Amino acid sequence: MKYKPSTFWRKAFGEYKAWLYLAPALIILFVFQMYPIIKSFLMGFYTEFDYLHDIVYGWGFDHFADLAQDADFHLAIRNTCYLTIVAAPLSILISLLFAVLLNSNIRLRGVFQSIYFLPFVTSMVAVSIVWAWMLNKDYGLINSILKTFGISKVAWLTNPKMTLPVLVVLSIWKGLGYRVIIFLAGLQGIDQRYYSAARLDGAGAASRFFHVTVPMLRPTIFFLSVTTVIDVFKTFDEVYVMYSNEPGPLKSGLTIVYYIFTKFYRHWEFASAAAAAFVLFLIILSITLLQFAAVRLARWYEERRQAHEEME
């Protein structure tokens, strides 16, 4: 009984010490990450306000209603969705191909891997500038290479139809190394005995790929599909730099983040930019949840099939 107060104080002191350790991180995270999430949500509803003094005169759904009416916002969503639907699966498939090839007892594997990873450590601004120079219609390297194959000039940067394909290629180029490395880690985690067993059962290379590699890689594929989709959704730097501070010819490269940036930085319409940012958040959240659900469903289906097979 005598020791009770002292253990109480020791405990209280221990807790207070834990908060001291946490304080530096928590202050930063609360001010610059948690508060802004709430603030950004609230700001979307401000109809009249003075941002410098943080006085709000009016609230309402006006900005969300405006977004629903705004043709530019629709275009931004369409473009971003196009990018996501085309670029994300393509990047993942190509990276998977390269990872599988690299994993097949290849010489110079380290060299290839280091090369593929280069764009990851490179400034996107510098990269976009070189690509824009290479894609120049009259003096660009790409068109001159195509010319040797007898293909006539393509207006990569000025034809609105080419904007999204160019951005897709750029996103594959940029992310290949990162995805290859993640896939390689996944591939190396697969127990070789599965392959031996499959071989004994007479499974060919293709069958081994689809019945061993792909199912075993499911967590990796899931991780990459979530991060790739999020990455593609945030496309901004390359568009802004490649098209000289314009969202591409005829706004053909207008993405959601670009739209938010324009509202915020060009027009200083903080509230409608916040509303658009919040819509972006909701879209990303729902896609991620859908991906989770898809994985769950696939697992459930698989389990049921297995149970079914065992019964027979």
Add this chain to the structure above:
Amino acid sequence: MKKWNNRFVKAATYGILTAGAAFILLPFVWMILTSVKPGNEVLLMPPRWLPSKIQWENYVKAFQAVPFMTYFKNSVIVTVCITSCELITTVLAAFAFARLEFKGKNLLFMLLVATMMVPGEILVIPNFVTLAKLGWINSYKALIAPWAASVFSIFLLRQQFASIPESYYKAARMDGCGDLRYLLTVMVPMSRPTLVSVALLKVINSWNSYLWPLIATNEKTMRTLPVGLAYFSTEAGVQYNTLMAFSLLIISPTLIMYALTQKYIIQGVSKNGLKG
């Protein structure tokens, strides 16, 4: 028959891998070659791969065209400060989550992890407002403070710290070793690879970051290298050789760092999916 088949597969494998490498390297090669070309060879059609003479003056011009040293200094200061601040805040917080007891620990941790879901772009507008109110726009503080802590790093390091047996901690306490000393002399050295990976990726990311420095500064003297380069690219017109020299100057520090510390960077990515 089988042997020929194998040879074909091998050849195709190397073919695809090499084509991929060429695709990745092409912009780098073109950047390097263009950066040393004399002005009259830049816009030749069909293009000339190798310059007739190497013109280093393009680099001098890149230095003179913009206040390069100012941008460089800003980039270095911002990158070093962000990385060191993040390491300090991360180590301390991860230790509290891994070893110390306090009320609401799990709840707080879950709350932090949940914020990882939120895209960074959503933070830009309120953060700008906050910093404007503090009067920090156009200062190093504005470029550094929002990035001085990261939930992802805390999460990662907590896992690492938790993997160090608790018996070490208890033994150290018995010997009268304080928490902070234990953290700095046992836990941090034992977690070196993770810390190095986190730091390297942070350096790369801060060095290359563009959107936030663009928004948080409007004076020329506060620009970082990527912001300076982007502005210069709209002014440079057809001086592609100078532009490429400037680009190469910006990407070389991270490329050199990558060449020297590849092991840690690749490990950080493959083990933890680090993105910086």
